[in-house]
Amino acid sequence: MRMAFAVASSSSAISGPSFSPSNACSEPKALQLAPFRLLDRTHGQSSVLNLSQRRCAVKPLNAEPKRNDSIVPLAATIAAPEVVEKEKVEAEDCEQLAKSLVNASPLEIMDKALEKFGNDIAIAFSGAEDVALIEYARLTGRPFRVFSLDTGRLNPETYQFFDTVEKHYGIRIEYMFPDSVEVQALVRSKGLFSFYEDGHQECCRVRKVRPLRRALKGLRAWITGQRKDQSPGTRSEIPVVQVDPVFEGLDGGIGSLVKWNPVANVDGRDIWNFLRAMNVPVNSLHSQGYISIGCEPCTRPVLPGQHEREGRWWWEDAKAKECGLHKGNIKQEDAAQLNGSGGDANGTATVADIFNSQNLVTLNRNGIENLAKLENRREPWLVVLYAPWCPFCQAMEGPYVELADKLAGSGVKVGKFRADGEQKEFAKSELQLGSFPTILFFPKHSSHPIKYSSENRDVDSLMAFVNGLR
Template identity: 50%
Template sequence: MTSPFDPAALAEQYAKATPQDILSLAMEHFDDLWLSFSGADDIVVLDMAWKLNKNIKVFTLDTGRLHPETYQFLERVRTHYGIELEVLSPDHEALQAYVKEKGLFDFYQSGHGECCGIRKIEPLRRKLSTVDAWITGQRRDQSPGTRSHVPVIELDTAFGSEEHPLIKFNPLANYSSEEVWTYIRMLEIPYNRLHERGFASIGCEPCTRPTLPNQHEREGRWWWEEATQKECGLHAGNLIARD
């Protein structure tokens, strides 16, 4: 970090700024800055960041339960942009113990929290403990019930600490799904082919299904649970802290 950084003040100052301006601010202030890419429509923030800095550092989470199309998409993205894509995997022993005790589909009965904790949250926490700032593709319109107040810049209270403050940038917070897809189509950048089959929000294969006309995109995730539970934990800690 090159100078003191006040996330609350800058979030207000940049509340209506373009994603590119927010990304430029992040790159100006932080050397140890990483972009989190999930293999869904956050390809837009990756494309924007790459055009500002061809050496942008990018990581993704491989839960071991992704769709084949997602793995293929990740490889297309890696070659299209010529980037090194760091793939984070769950702790082998923790995952093995969980599956041995509860099987491969316990989440349908017990909820997705424990499975996501092992496959997503722990690897993400491990990574973020080593960085100063990260970039996400979060948008307010992704989930009106839980993400409607996502700021463009924030202090990450879920994965950071007093000893290790962590700054989180959400450059697409103000973007709509329509704007995302206008960007993808106009610039002809890669996208996950599952979107052509009705998948609006893409996660793990057992927990994701296509949405019907007029359904919100998050209704295709963990459809057997209450709508208020449709967060895996990657962002939930910060969302809860604001409520």
């Protein structure tokens, strides 16, 4: 296993334009960076590590033996001073800390995390836009550590990006690998692509969750790139800091691991503006339409009108789009919704309805059944099968309502049918529902509805579909 840690080092040990801790600490004035403010540092502050005076041995994430110095450069084995007090952080402490940082910038949150946990915290880097975390860590002037999960099924572009990031920052990323015996057993028994048939959870558990569990057992805290706008169904309420609800840390037991989410309150567009402003390297897959990047078989580009998370596990329901690394985001009521229950008396989630327009007809069960039975309709119909809690339905709400307005008076009726909860099985068996949203066109002289097969849900594409059939 490649054992190395991403930390700051002296310019004599690492070449390149990244930074030098001594230089970062010698300037007493605050550095103004767009909307972010780098905290004041002086030579007299004990929290700043003077690498020429203080060095300590690295403690690997998963407590395995260190590799030989001939393999791991000295610069990559310099760590922050040990934290003297290692008392367990209580949930109340994290809640109070989260409240105090709710309006803080990502830079301030990152600085607080690194200051508080020193060498016992690490950044989880996926190879996507969370490279912003590494940039924020660099700007604090503190030593930092980075690890990543190599599932063995990442895109070639992602592996190339890892190498670029290491060279750009003069660091070494610690890669965590799945257990070869477990991977071999899974592939031999179920094949290479079983997740397309029975869901991604089993494969993710072997290739991602268990390696992450090993990594976190060597830490007291970790830093993630989760944002609230990434997945409205599962991440809309994540705080900037919390007691990890799923994994255990170095001391073991509940409350032994703290989870930091410095960019939780940041809009995705602002992340990208920051990356461009700082000239930070990015994964080349982004220029090909990929936004959320995971394993190659389970990731695809996002098309117009789609939410960014829809590029992941696209064959599954919206609320299942967590791999298990952030399983604590899924609430109990969400889990019930995944099983087609929970919410109100009808088994549907009690959330605000969507696709509201005077030019849209709301169909109930009887209405959609009658529409499906008609063989000679006076007008063709376009109907969306949706669930209001689905982030992908929410993402196409604007284009669909605009389409309904454009088709008003054209001879084409536009409708909607809520197909979650107790209506889900009916929609699957009778209305070709695969995942939300599903769009059907009911021709004027045919009883058989035509399913819109494209994932492109912008107004022009939907209009082309209607015009080609009416």
